[in-house]
Amino acid sequence: MSSQRSNWRERLLVNPSRMELEIAAKLESSGIRYQTQVEVPITTADFYFVTEPRPTLVFVDGRPHLTTTQMIKDEELRSLLRKRGYRIVELRYDNYSDKKRDDLFQQLLSNLGKE
Numbered sequence: 001m002s003s004q005r006s007n008w009r010e011r012l013l014v015n016p017s018r019m020e021l022e023i024a025a026k027l028e029s030s031g032i033r034y035q036t037q038v039e040v041p042i043t044t045a046d047f048y049f050v051t052e053p054r055p056t057l058v059f060v061d062g063r064p065h066l067t068t069t070q071m072i073k074d075e076e077l078r079s080l081l082r083k084r085g086y087r088i089v090e091l092r093y094d095n096y097s098d099k100k101r102d103d104l105f106q107q108l109l110s111n112l113g114k115e
Contacts, residue, residue: 016036016037016046017060017062017096018096019060019062019091019093019096019100019101019104020036020046020047020060022101023047023060023091023101023104023105023108024036024047026101026105027047027105027108030109030114032109032112032114033049033050034047034048034049035047035048035049036048038057040057040081040086041081041084042077042080042081043077043081045057045058045059046058046059046060047060047108049112051087051112054085054086054087055085055086055087056086056087056088056089056111056112057081057086057087057088057089058089058090058091058108058111059074059078059088059089059090059091060091060093060104061074061090061091061092061093062092062093062094062096063094063095065092066092066094074090078090089107089108089111091104091107091108
């Protein structure tokens with residue numbers, strides 16, 4: 001394991017999902033700079049990108065975020081973040097698979113303008 005990879009794992013403040021770990025590894029191998037588990041006002045983003053004209057916050061939402069109640073809470077929270085000037089990207093999945101990971105990674109690249 002590279003020292004760079006172990007550094008990002010040490011920075012994680014919470015227990016990341018397998019999907020988050022896999023996407024982080026793909027970002028790293030692609031040379032895309034990011035921060036992970038960044039505390040922003042009112043929440044913690046799974047990924048943070050310094051983008052122009054405003055920062056991009058990425059949330060990787062697995063099964064616990066797919067209930068109606070949680071989706072409503074997430075939308076309220078993310079609406080507040082949008083009002084505070086953040087760009088929000090939501091990557092949703094219900095089960096892990098390599099294909100789904102690759103699809104989410106492509107969605108992320110597309111949202112970052114790095115296709």
